[in-house]
Amino acid sequence: MYRPELIEHLVRPQNVGELSEPDGFGESGHAACGDVVRFTVRISNGTVAAVGYKAYGCAPCIAAGSAMTELIQGESIIRAAAISREDLRRALGGELPEGKEHALTLVLDALHRALEDYWNREAEEADLVEGYRG
Amino acid sequence: MGIYLDHAATTPPDPRVLEAMLRHLREVRGNPSSIHSGGVAARNAIEEAREEVARLLGAEPQEIIFTGGGTEADNLAVFGLARAAGEKRHIVAAPIEHPAVRNAVKHLEAGGYEVTWLEVDAYGVVDPEAFRRALRPDTAFATVMWANNEVGSVQPVAELAEICRECGVPFHTDAVQAVGHLPVSVEEAPVFTLAFSGHKLYGPPGVGVLYVREGVELAPVSFGGGQERGLRNGTENVAGICGLGVACRIARAELEERMRHERELRDRIISGLTRIPGVSLNGHPERRLPNNVHVSVDGVEAEGLVLVLDAQGFAVGKGSACSSGEHKASPVLLAMGLGEREAFSAVRISVGRENTVEEVDRFVEAFSGAVAGLRELSPLRTGG
Structure with missing residues (x-):
């Protein structure tokens, strides 16, 4: 049903946890829907210096979160933000079973929220545009 | 094997x-x-x-x-x-x-x-x-x-x-x-x-x-x-x-012995699993099949748990095996008054005559470890 790469991420998930005082925090999903993914990132010189993730839900959610942390670790923010569904799918060994593709959307959304949170904090700090966050 | x-x-x-x-x-x-x-x-x-x-x-x-x-x-x-x-x-x-x-x-x-x-x-x-x-x-x-x-x-x-x-x-x-x-x-x-x-x-x-x-x-x-x-x-x-x-x-010839053996293993698993905080038995505590254990595991979805156990060499069922391809809460568990999260966290363990006491003890230990690992991953739990 699932590819070995996905099972490997499920059984030995990477970068599990939450960074203290992260530069960016992003969460997607609802417990009521069955899946929640959360990323915390630390950014240094425009690159992802550290990432922590937590996930509750189906196996592909847990595995995709882990795979994503490996894909973005050490990458520039821009490259991290540009990671696509296809990149994530490939990291999990290929196509997901029918009805499980939502895991990719959820993980991408949670990461984008974490990066957006970082940019918002940066903007606030730089006192750029008032109300930018809105 | x-x-x-x-x-x-x-x-x-x-x-x-x-x-x-x-x-x-x-x-x-x-x-x-x-x-x-x-x-x-x-x-x-x-x-x-x-x-x-x-x-x-x-x-x-x-x-x-x-x-x-x-x-x-x-x-x-x-x-x-x-x-x-x-x-x-x-x-x-x-x-x-x-x-x-x-x-x-x-x-x-x-x-x-x-x-x-x-x-x-x-x-x-x-x-x-x-x-x-x-x-x-x-x-x-x-x-x-x-x-x-x-x-x-x-x-x-x-x-x-x-x-x-x-x-x-x-x-x-x-x-x-x-x-x-x-x-x-x-x-x-x-x-x-x-x-x-x-x-x-x-x-x-x-x-x-x-x-x-x-x-x-x-x-x-x-x-x-x-x-x-x-x-x-x-x-x-x-x-x-x-x-x-x-x-x-x-x-017909072996039913009595089969039931005795299955009950012993079943009760051993129930006792071991329900000692884990947040694990609760579903179904009747006494009037139940001699080979059936069915538990809900707070803070964990069954699919991940079943696959993690499988990677460790233990084959168990999630929810109901017949509808395992769908992400729908079991109508049986909903009819019993369980919530969707409890239903999605349900795992079925069913023993057989070739299983041994030593095997089920190893299983309980593996189950406990797998649950702890998945709970550590969960953003819904803090310190649990």
Whole structure:
């Protein structure tokens, strides 16, 4: 049903946890829907210096979160933000079973929220545009 | 070789079953409907198996219909009883039925039958008095399973069947999980029809049984060469039927020991798992199948847990194996009053006769570790 790469991420998930005082925090999903993914990132010189993730839900959610942390670790923010569904799918060994593709959307959304949170904090700090966050 | 703890999904065939099947496949040349000696040998093999099945159930051989499995037997009962009931178009059914019955009844409901879906208690058990009140003069038939395939609760089938007999309403029971694991007697439980499957009692897959009490009218739902009294048309799966006959003979001889062994392992697992905080047993604590453990694990989704355990060599089931391809909460657990999250966190462990105390102790340890790992991952828990 699932590819070995996905099972490997499920059984030995990477970068599990939450960074203290992260530069960016992003969460997607609802417990009521069955899946929640959360990323915390630390950014240094425009690159992802550290990432922590937590996930509750189906196996592909847990595995995709882990795979994503490996894909973005050490990458520039821009490259991290540009990671696509296809990149994530490939990291999990290929196509997901029918009805499980939502895991990719959820993980991408949670990461984008974490990066957006970082940019918002940066903007606030730089006192750029008032109300930018809105 | 891993440790198999999913016997409610399917059991490995007993070596004696395989031997009987292979012997038949190698040695017998003939269609049981043929009059030459090979055909007669095949016919005799079927009739011997029929006697073994009848002995296990306390039935007469002519009351046994061989089918292509448990689902087919259930479908034959549901549609056969409905069609035989003529103008009566009301059905009483339990919401905790296996899809083989539930979806067949829903099909009739969509076609205009009125269905009274009974309520069940928190253990998934039907109340006999509510059952009695649901019966009407126009009830075509009522159906409640012997024991639930997910949570393992055993229903008061003898009592329900007796109520139906008093009221003159045909009563069907799906006994797929019960036969070969509990004493099942059609003398003690006056059911009209009863279904079970070969591969749940160490027999082969692809063969099942519908018991049809003498005198019960059942309309055919398939048409062909008139095999099995015209109720299951098509050339018989003779090797499978031989294997099922042997499985029934073994079950009759070894039932007591099997139950004792399964209960011991089951209770050991229940005791070990419910010591883990946030793990709760579903189904009736005492009146449950001897081989069934069904738990909800707070803060964990079953799919990940099942796959993590599998990677460690333990095969268990998530929710209900039959609907495992869908992300839908089990209707059985929802009917029992569980929330969606509890339902999605449900895991079924079903032991078998080859499992050992040492294996289940290792399983409990692995389960505890897997739960801890997945909880550490969960953003919904803080410090749990």
